Amino acid sequence: MGKYFGTxxxxxxxxxxxxxxxxxxVGRFLGWHLGKNKKRPKVVIGKDTRRSSYMFEHALVAGLTASGANAYMLYVTTTPSVSYVVRTEQFDCGIMISASHNPYYDNGIKLINAKGHKMEAEIEDQIEAYIDGEIGELPFATKSDIGRATDYASGRNRYIGYLISLATRSFKNVKVGLDCSNGSSSSIAKNVFETLGAEVYVINNEPDGTNINTNCGSTHIEILKGYVKENHLDVGFAYDGDADRCIAVDENGMEVNGDLILYVCGKYMKEHGALNNNTVVTTIMSNLGLYKAFDKAGIDYEKTAVGDKYVYENMSKNGHGLGGEQSGHIIFSKFATTGDGILTSLKVMEAMLEQKQSLGQLVRDVEIYPQILENVKVRDKKDAREDADVIAAVEAVEKELGEDGRILVRESGTEPLVRVMVEAKSHEICREYVDRVVKVLRQKGHVIE
Structure with missing residues (x-):
């Protein structure tokens, strides 16, 4: 992980x-770097609904065009749509302006290479060196070599058409709730589901620049849970700010997180001969209950570090077709190279409709272990995680849990947090062990109160 670019x-x-x-x-370096092998590189840019996304869009365009690249604006769109447009329409690079599930006052720049994958770390390292003045000033394009900016909303429309084309049957007579998190999916999801015939109920789809992810979306699933129950809907889907995540809600208002979605889709794909290598790729954060359910269903699995980037790397290297995270980043490698929340919801709908079962019925065989995840704000993630007393406390918990649970303590890839997670047979046991480790972090002065 670099100085500026995280996972x-x-x-x-x-x-x-x-x-x-x-x-x-970032724009200056990318325009110059891509232009070394191509006189007029093409870069496509998308953004979410944060107020600051507009200024970052203009700054990126200024840098790109000053270095001789052409910039194509998708405007408000999803991260997976940028990946789709890059790889299907011969762009040299894609940029998504978003901080995903973070609060509105945060923002981010996600770089996507020509294959639609997350940008190589070596390129990010070079950008960091340029930002810090370790690389000399780059030449400006002049005269007719200066790049130009172009409206490219048509690319987003083609992505919408692609999503619609993936449905295997009509959604007619299905009541679907959508929580768009006042983010990127606000401009896409309702259109897709209505075109497929669903009776659509939408909440949190009126972005104002400061309400993205605010008490809504996949990180506040309780809102959609209540909405589905109150309106007697068949299913609900919640997305995050840039719509690369999806968390579902079944007909009873129960949360169906990324682990359960992997189970539903993995089992369905296996039964239809579409689960490559009979394997689902997960991360170390997936629940023990998921693995027990996979064992019962005869499905193999692999574990990676946290981050859909690492999930996709494993899938690409080994030819696996399905992978994802508990947080709702789900990747179907036949259809996308990144997590795609709307695509995920369409694949869940497929499993429901083709098997003529509700989502609640499809997940009933999975017994999820109680889990507590506490995000602890710390002064220095590395120092906190490598503290000898913290390590000793974690090892003691591991020994006491044995095979009846597990503890995982890791650094956040995007925020100043150490995440302490415990799974065990009861909520009370989880709470006890999480508190024990957090207490040591606090006693050692790592925690920002």
Missing amino acids: DGFRGEANIDLTVEHAYK
Whole structure:
């Protein structure tokens, strides 16, 4: 992980940690770098609904065109749509302006390579060196070599058409709730589901620049849970700010997180001969109950570090077709190279409709272990995680849990947090062990109160 770029791009509070100068320099470097092998590189840019996304969009465009690249604006759209447009329409690079599930005052710059994958770390390292003045000033394009900016909303429309084309049958007579998190999916999801014939009930789809992710979306699933129950809906789907995540709600108002979605889709794909290598790729955060359910269903699995980037790397390397995270990043490699919340909801609908079962029925065989995840704000993530007393406390918990649970303590890839997670047979046991480790972090002075 670099100085600026984490597991999911360059992210921080707008004009504090991530400034317009940073964005301009990212554009300058990319335009110059891509132009070394091609006179007029093409870069497509999308953004979410944060107020600061507009200024970052303009700063990136200024940097790109000053270095001789052409910039194509999708405007408000989803991260997976940028990936789709890049790989299907021969762009040299894609940029998504978003801080995903973070609060509105944060923002981020996600870089996507020509294959629609997250940008290589080596390129991000070079950008960081340029930002920090370790690379000399780059030449400006002049005269007719200066790039230009173009409206490219048509690319987003083609992505919508692609999503619609993936449905295997009509959604007629199905009542579907959508929580768009006042974010990127506000401009896409309702259109897709209505076109497919669903009776659509939408909430949190009126972005104002400051309400993205605010008590809504996949990180506040309780809102959609209540909405589905109150309106007697058949299913609900909640997305995050840039719509690369999806968390579902069944007909009873129960949460169906990424682990359960992997089970539903993995089992369905296996039964239809579509689960490559009979394997689902998960991360170390997936629940023990998921693995027990996979064992019972005869499905193999692999575990990666946290981050859909690592999930996709494993899938690509080994030819697996399905992978994802408990947080709702789900990747179907036949259809996309990144997590795609709307695509995920369409695949869940397929499993329901083709098997003529409700979502609640499809997940009933999975017994999820109680889990508590506490995000602890710390002064220095590395120092906190590598503290000898913290390590000793974690090892003691591991020994006491044995095979009846597990503890995982890791650094956040995007925020100043240490995440302490415990799974065990009861909520009370989880709470006891989480508190024990957090107490040591606090006693050692790592925690910001």
